[in-house]
Amino acid sequence: MPRIAEDTIQRVAEANDIIEVIGSYFPLKRAGTGWRALCPFHREKSPSFHVNPQRQSYHCFGCGAGGSVFRFVMDYEHLDFVSAVRRLAQRAGIPVIEEAGSPDDDRRHEVRKRLLALHAEASAWFHHNLLKTPDAQPARDYLKSRGITVEVAKSWQLGFAPDSWDALLNFLREKKFSAEEIAQSGLSASKDDDERGKSYARFRNRVMFPIRNDYGEVIAFSGRVLDPESKTAKYVNSPETPLFTKGRVLYGLDKSKRALINAKVAIVCEGQLDLISAYESGVQNVIAPQGTAFTAEQARVLQRFVETVVLCFDSDRAGQEAVTRSLPALLENGLTVKVARLPQGEDPDSLIRGKGPAAFAEVVASAKNFFDHALEILGDKGNLEDPAGKSSAARRLGPYVALIKDRVLREATAKKICARLGIAEAAFAPLLKPAANQSPSDRPEEAPQTKPLILAEGIRQLCRLALLHPETKIWLAEQTSPQPSELGEGGDLLKKILQSALSLHETSARAAFLSGLPPREEITVSLLDLDRAQENALQIAQNLWFGLAATALRNERDSAAAQLRQAALSSEERNRLQSLVTEASKRILDLQSRLNEV
Numbered sequence: 051m052p053r054i055a056e057d058t059i060q061r062v063a064e065a066n067d068i069i070e071v072i073g074s075y076f077p078l079k080r081a082g083t084g085w086r087a088l089c090p091f092h093r094e095k096s097p098s099f100h101v102n103p104q105r106q107s108y109h110c111f112g113c114g115a116g117g118s119v120f121r122f123v124m125d126y127e128h129l130d131f132v133s134a135v136r137r138l139a140q141r142a143g144i145p146v147i148e149e150a151g152s153p154d155d156d157r158r159h160e161v162r163k164r165l166l167a168l169h170a171e172a173s174a175w176f177h178h179n180l181l182k183t184p185d186a187q188p189a190r191d192y193l194k195s196r197g198i199t200v201e202v203a204k205s206w207q208l209g210f211a212p213d214s215w216d217a218l219l220n221f222l223r224e225k226k227f228s229a230e231e232i233a234q235s236g237l238s239a240s241k242d243d244d245e246r247g248k249s250y251a252r253f254r255n256r257v258m259f260p261i262r263n264d265y266g267e268v269i270a271f272s273g274r275v276l277d278p279e280s281k282t283a284k285y286v287n288s289p290e291t292p293l294f295t296k297g298r299v300l301y302g303l304d305k306s307k308r309a310l311i312n313a314k315v316a317i318v319c320e321g322q323l324d325l326i327s328a329y330e331s332g333v334q335n336v337i338a339p340q341g342t343a344f345t346a347e348q349a350r351v352l353q354r355f356v357e358t359v360v361l362c363f364d365s366d367r368a369g370q371e372a373v374t375r376s377l378p379a380l381l382e383n384g385l386t387v388k389v390a391r392l393p394q395g396e397d398p399d400s401l402i403r404g405k406g407p408a409a410f411a412e413v414v415a416s417a418k419n420f421f422d423h424a425l426e427i428l429g430d431k432g433n434l435e436d437p438a439g440k441s442s443a444a445r446r447l448g449p450y451v452a453l454i455k456d457r458v459l460r461e462a463t464a465k466k467i468c469a470r471l472g473i474a475e476a477a478f479a480p481l482l483k484p485a486a487n488q489s490p491s492d493r494p495e496e497a498p499q500t501k502p503l504i505l506a507e508g509i510r511q512l513c514r515l516a517l518l519h520p521e522t523k524i525w526l527a528e529q530t531s532p533q534p535s536e537l538g539e540g541g542d543l544l545k546k547i548l549q550s551a552l553s554l555h556e557t558s559a560r561a562a563f564l565s566g567l568p569p570r571e572e573i574t575v576s577l578l579d580l581d582r583a584q585e586n587a588l589q590i591a592q593n594l595w596f597g598l599a600a601t602a603l604r605n606e607r608d609s610a611a612a613q614l615r616q617a618a619l620s621s622e623e624r625n626r627l628q629s630l631v632t633e634a635s636k637r638i639l640d641l642q643s644r645l646n647e648v
């Protein structure tokens with residue numbers, strides 16, 4: 051990984067208050083001297099995720115997640131340490147100074163960086179085409195017919211991919227991107243995936259929608275066909291790339307995050323144009339899943355921002371199927387699901403353009419809970435008149451009711467359905483089982499619990515004292531025989547503490563240091579009691595260190611001596627062990643004389 055200079059890391063840590071950073075992702079509630087929220091790393095109903103402003107750290111009592119502001123950004127954004135530092139540096143306007151790092155991580159980082167740059171160039175090129183080129187006239191007409199003004203097109207950086215097999219590829223090559231990089235971005239494709247086959251532009255004669263991550267960086271594209279009679283797919287999306295995982299992104303989230311948090315409700319539109327229309331008309335708490343149904347991962351992202359989801363899908367059959375396919379992921383993540391009933395033949399976009407934003411807002415406001423909605427639809431169709439219809443309705447709804455996380459709510463919903471259908475609750479109860487096709491396979495993994503290292507008390511104390519007291523750290527760092535790594539489990543961690551150039555007794559520097567550690571070491575340190583200083587720290591550390599050092603050297607000597615007593619050793623091996631014993635004995639004497647000097 052390219053290393054970032056330690057003092058840069060420290061500056062970044064100082065400039066990013068953990069409450070502000072975490073609070074920019076989802077709302078935190080005050081709890082005593084700290085702050086609290088539902089944990090974003092595991093599923094829960096009552097908040098066990100705590101953020102401590104004094105220590106500049108967070109900890110979840112439910113799943114054990116915890117650490118500094120860097121660790122949070124790494125885990126929340128799925129970034130490596132360096133990218134997390136960059137992100138926070140960018141947030142605080144601090145320039146990042148890098149040192150060289152391991153070749154493998156460098157390469158991965160470089161690939162991401164190049165692909166982001168490539169997407170930014172491509173997006174600007176598509177956008178320029180849309181605004182300026184004669185070819186794009188039909189695209190401009192189309193957007194105009196959908197009420198998209200030039201300002202709106204600029205704000206969303208909409209674009210146009212010309213009807214050419216190679217114009218984009220030539221442009222990107224001119225910008226010094228290699229054929230391999232272009233292929234990796236998914237913007238080119240080739241026949242039969244033959245590497246030698248000629249590659250061509252994936253998106254042709256389409257209106258282009260850049261897909262952005264939460265931070266507004268373009269990571270993929272969605273292209274909509276212009277000719278409604280065209281035989282090709284209406285929408286084409288980028289394939290999965292090192293930047294883009296389909297089931298993870300929510301279109302519009304980079305813009306609507308704030309509005310979602312304020313409203314606690316997310317209005318889910320099917321298509322990008324619906325979303326843009328709603329957003330621009332003033333209804334800003336909107337998002338669109340990529341594809342038609344929600345994945346578990348998207349639902350988990352969403353439940354960090356809102357409690358309720360209003361599905362605003364077309365009233366046609368496909369739209370209603372998307373509703374039922376989205377349900378399991380949403381209900382399982384504890385979201386209340388409402389369904390807006392759009393007038394027949396309308397989508398949010400056409401409704402807003404035809405009848406105005408108020409009409410759309412009214413449809414959203416009158417959205418009904420999914421179960422009420424489903425009963426209403428079945429009732430409208432006359433499907434609840436006879437026992438067979440009632441039975442079929444009960445069988446259809448039972449598995450969804452079973453997915454409601456809140457028990458009280460689940461039972462209340464079941465009761466209501468029974469009342470509406472006129473069936474006994476005892477008859478409905480056996481149907482409350484998740485359907486087979488809603489198996490746990492597509493559920494997210496629970497956050498893995500990282501176990502701390504088990505440290506002997508001596509090492510644990512040395513780590514703690516070195517972190518809290520600079521003079522103790524300096525003294526320990528000067529002791530080179532034995533090396534910290536010879537002191538047993540935790541020795542490597544101690545070594546890292548002693549070698550760090552940061553002022554670890556300062557909270558922000560410690561946070562920076564912690565984030566560079568592997569998770570097990572990080573959690574080990576976060577469990578050390580670092581809130582209070584220790585009197586006579588240096589003296590205590592010296593006593594501990596001499597004790598540990600003497601034990602380590604004696605163990606080394608005794609183990610070599612024990613091996614020497616074995617029969618059948620080659621003379622070579624015997625000599626080696628003998629010199630180990632002599633060496634260890636010398637080092638013990640040396641240690642004793644140093645002890646007398648202290």
Ligand SMILES: [Zn+2]
Nearest residue numbers: 089092110113
């Ligand atoms: Zn948790």
